[in-house]
Amino acid sequence: MGRIFRTTISENTTTEIDLSYPTPGKLFIRNAGSQGVRVGYDPLDVGSTGVNYFTIDAGVVYQLDMSPNVGYVAQKQLMYFHAVADTVMEFWFAN
Secondary structure, eight states, X not given: OOEEEEEEEOTTEEEEEOOOOSSXXXXXXXXXXXXXXXXXXXXXXXXXXXXXXXXXXXXXXXXXXXXXXXXXXXXXXOEEEEESSOEEEXXXXXX
């Protein structure tokens, strides 16, 4: 059984999201907003003055392998998301 959730990230807000999952499968991440979202491993990196982040552009879907042990983007820690405008993020954990 997988899980799907949507969350709204308010403008100029950093939100922490736990992307860990106990079984292997796929993780789909979609930015359903109209502006890019910064993603990183530390809240300071993704904030307004941060420099170490990855941008998920609006309308883009990423597919990642997920596993509790191997090749996963955030196995044992939270990921931080920062929106420059109100944005909806969608996450689908498919196993």
